[in-house]
Structure formats: structure tokens, C-alpha cells
Amino acid sequence: MRHAHSVEQVRTAEAALMARLPDGTLMQRAAAGLAATCARLLPRVYGSRVLVLAGSGDNGGDALYAGARLARRGSTVHALLLAPDRAHPGGLADLLAAGGRVTADPTEFTRADLVLDGIVGIGGRGGLRPEAAPYAAMERGGPVVAVDVPSGVDPDTGEVPGAALRADVTVCFGTYKPGLLIDPGASHTGALHLVGIGLTLPPASVTSLQDEDLAALLPVPGTESDKYRRGVVGIAAGSARYPGAAVLSVAGALRGGAGAVRYVGTAAEEVVRRFPETLVTEGGPAGAGRVQAWVVGPGSGDGAEQALREALAAEVPVLVDADGLTELARLGPDALRERTAPTLLTPHTGEAARLLAGATGDAPPPAEELAAARLVTARRLAAAYRATVLLKGSTTVIADPSGEVRVNPTGTSWLATAGSGDVLSGLAGSLLAAGLPPLDAASAAAYLHGLAGRHAAEPGHPIAALDIATALPTAWRHRR
Ligand SMILES: NC(=O)C1=CN([C@@H]2O[C@H](COP(=O)(O)OP(=O)(O)OC[C@H]3O[C@@H](n4cnc5c(N)ncnc54)[C@H](O)[C@@H]3O)[C@@H](O)[C@H]2O)[C@@H](O)CC1
Ligand SMILES: Nc1ncnc2c1ncn2[C@@H]1O[C@H](COP(=O)(O)OP(=O)(O)O)[C@@H](O)[C@H]1O
Ligand SMILES: [K+]
Secondary structure, three states, X not given: OEEEOOHHHHHHHHHHHHOOOOOOHHHHHHXXXXXXXXXXXXXXXXXXXXXXXXXXXXXXXXXXXXXXXXXXXOOEEEEEEOOHHHOOHHHXXXXXXXXXXXXXXXXXXXXXXXXXXXXXXXXOOOOOOOOOOHHHHOOOOOOEEEEOOOOOXXXXXXXXXXXXXXXXXXXXEOOEOHHHHOOOHXXXXXXXXXXXXXXXXXXXXXXXXXXXXXXXXXXXXXXXXXXXXXXXEXXXXXOOOOHHHHHHHHHHHHOOOOOEEEEEXXXXXXXXXXXXXXXXXXXXXXXXXXXXXXXXXXXXXXXXXXXXXXXXXXXXXXXXXXXXXXXXXXXXXXXXXXXXXXXXXXXXXHHHHHHHHHHHOOOOOOHHHHHOOHHHHHHHHHXXXXXXXXXXXXXXXXXXXXXXXXXXXXXOHHHOOOOHHHXXXXXXXXXXXXXXXXXXXXXXXXXXHHHHHHHHHOOOOOOOHHHHHHHHHHHHHHOO
């Protein structure tokens, strides 16, 4: 599991550790890790040209001390001080003592072989200030190494409210920060490199599954298993207008680990023609017999209202997607109040906007606003609906009403294709039916869906939604 801690958690842990260590120890640990990473990125440290962009805080201090270490190994190091009268005194003195120089020449940004971004770290708030903002737009050939966080990225949320540096490598200290894992911030970090500084940390505020976590979550039938014990997932999807959504959701469900897939809706003929192993039932969820989890809404069109009502009345986990979400937004969070079994909502940002409007009574916010604030949006929805929320998009974020958040690390932008979300809904529903709690079902489904998308699109070509479902067994097998 990859763990990310909030700024507040990091500050508390740092304070506790600093109280036990001689002054400056942590900063030296950070600077040593930073300099070591820079040295690996340079073809030769001796004779290379390094620029340190240093802000007024400890982030600038880390960068200046790292610059001093590189200067002692023979680099020509310049420091560009964004607040010259407030630069970290110890760091600056060390750099000068090591033979580094201060420059005011912004063209050094393009000339240097390597740039260290020490403008702001976890103390940064709002977009970059005017004196630093131009560096975000300047082109460079060689690497930019961000110190702790690419400056301009909100470390807690991944929001990028203004200009922000783009790094090739981000060296973060002690723990990952949520903003490094969530777009748009994540797209500024480049490769992430964690340097331990000895912090004792509380449970992370945000986590991200890795391969070994996925392996532990996926259901595997035991010797005594039968199809019912493995779980039956019910799919209420499709309509005369959108029969394909039913086929795609069933395709995802068949490869998600449930023992059987039961389809209800008007697209039974299309579903069975494509997937003869599907059980089909006339009518809606209420008359369908026992299932362990329902998926409601993909392509349901006008049928969403009835299907949603019937599924929510069943005391089993329910995943609501697509037209089901539009209907739920109309009803508002009250529609879930009586439920004792968990509910999983899987909106894209457009559906999230409608759900928020349904909870607040306000007009729906622009979807782009929600895409720029994924963590906050997923958390708000989870709290308002008291449901697990999987917010889809460039970074899929899953928020649980308990406050736990998972960020999905897999995926590719080739997944942005019609019907791709239908496959995901069936897959996640199948994992719910197999008995995974909603947070695990949602994060395992997003992970597998992302891997399947990568496999299907390898080495980089367009894919159709059914290709994602077809690649799911490969994703289970190879997991990377
Ligand atoms: N506290 C510690 O023990 C350690 C801290 N470390 C470093 O210290 C950093 C945090 O240092 P600070 O708390 O001093 O905070 P920062 O250095 O991140 O930023 C604070 C300074 O930046 C200015 N600032 C804030 N937002 C800005 C913006 N958008 N544009 C331009 N300037 C802005 C503020 O006025 C303030 O002077 C960490 O990210 C890490 O790099 C590491 O050395 C490890 C140990
Ligand atoms: N830019 C992107 N990068 C990575 N994944 C994306 C991107 N845009 C969309 N996706 C993923 O593609 C899927 C699209 O789902 P959805 O929007 O519901 O499409 P549809 O309704 O057509 O099925 C989701 O899993 C989402 O996370
Ligand atoms: K930085």
C-alpha cells in the first residue's frame, strides 16, 4: 500500500521527531536524499551546472543544502533566491561556503543541466506568486527535480490553483502527500522518489493500492465453493435505446469474480446472444430472486427510476451508475437514508455535479471545477450521501463515508471511451457480490479496469469498451 499523509499529519510527526534530535538533523537527511537523487540524474556531477530555485521557507533550505552537497562534488551551483532577504540563512551560508553563487539571471533556468525546485513545499498555498510563476512556463531540456512537492501544487489535494512547476522527478520526504497522487497535481510530479527521514506517522489519510494489495483482495474460489457461495451479481441496465450498456456491464461482471451474473431489463436478448452464460429474468430487480449485490443504471434511460427504487429496497450492496445516478440526484440523499446495506456510487464529474446539486439544492457546479478538485469532491459526496463514492476520470478517487480515501494508481487516458464506465460498473458489482466491502470492491475494480485498459491499449492505440472487458483476465493474471 502506498501511504499519503496530510500536511497537518506531517507537521505533527516532524515536530515530535525534531524535539528528540539535534537542530537541523531532518533537513540534512532531506538534503542528503535530494542530492543523491540529483547525482543519479546527472551524467557526471563534476563539472555539471545546477540551478537551485529557493523560496523563503524550509523547502528552500533543503534545496540550498542539497546544492551545497553537489557543489562540494564539483558542480557549478547557482541559487536564484525568490525572496533574497528571507532565504534560509543556514542553507545559503552552506552553499556559499561550498563555492556556490547567487544569481539573479532567470536564463540560468534554461542553461543549467539540472534545476532543483525549492520554491515552496508543504507550506505552499495558492498558486505560485508572480516572482516564481514565469518558471512554470519556461521550457527546459534537462531534468527538474521538485523538492518534496512541485511548487504550485496543493500538497493536500492535488489542486493546482495557478501556475505550477512541472518536475521530472519529485523527491518527497517522510511520506507521500495526497496531492502527489491526484490529478491535476499528479501530472506535475514526474517519477516519485520517497526519502525516509525517520518520521513516526499515524494511519494515512489517503492510500493507494499496489499490486500485492490487489492480490490479497481478489476473491479466489475455495475447494468447497459453488456459484452461489461465490456470489451472484444482479445487473439492472440497458434499455431499448441503449442495449449495449447492458452487454458491457455484464461483460465486466462476468470477469469480476462473482459465481453468476443475473441480468434484468429489456436487453436480455442482446445480452444472452453475446454472453450465453448470463441468467436473465423478466421484470425488475424486485422479482429477480436472490442476488448478493445489484448494479443499477448503465444505459437504463427511463427505466432507471423503477430499477433504482427496487434495487435500493433490497438489503444487499447496491452500485448506482449512469442513469441511476441522475435519478438518485433527483431524489437526493434521502433516498438512501433507510438503507442498512452499503451503497456505492460511481459518477464521472458530470454526474458528480448533479449529485451535489441534489444534495445541496444549488445549481450543479461546472464539471471542470470538480475535475480540478477531485479529492474534495469525492469526500463531499461520500459525506452527503453517506455512501462510498468512486469518482471517475484522469485520477479515480474513491472516498468512503468513514473518511478513508483510496487513489487509483493504474489506468490510461485510452480508457476515456464510450462504454468504458459500464464495464467498470459490472466489474465492481461483481466484486461486491463476491463479498468485498465497498471501498475494497471499488478500489480493486478501478485498479483492474486501469490495468486492463493499459494491456488492451498496449503499446498505445485506441480501444473500444469491450476490449477492456476482454483484457480483464490478463489484468488479473499479470497485475502490472
Ligand atoms: N519541518 C521539518 O522538519 C522538515 C521540513 N522539510 C522541508 O520543509 C518544507 C516546509 O517548509 P516551510 O514550512 O518553511 O514551508 P515552505 O518552504 O513550503 O513555504 C513557506 C514559505 O513560502 C511562502 N509561500 C507560501 N505559498 C507560496 C506560493 N504559493 N508562492 C510563493 N511563496 C509561497 C510563504 O510565505 C513562506 O515563506 C517541506 O516541504 C520540506 O521540504 C524537510 O527539510 C524535512 C524536515
Ligand atoms: N483522462 C482519463 N485518464 C484516465 N482514465 C480516464 C480518463 N477519462 C476517463 N477515464 C476513465 O474511463 C472510464 C470512463 O467512464 P464513463 O465516464 O462512465 O464513460 P461511459 O459512460 O461512456 O461508460 C472511467 O473508468 C474513467 O475513470
Ligand atoms: K518544491
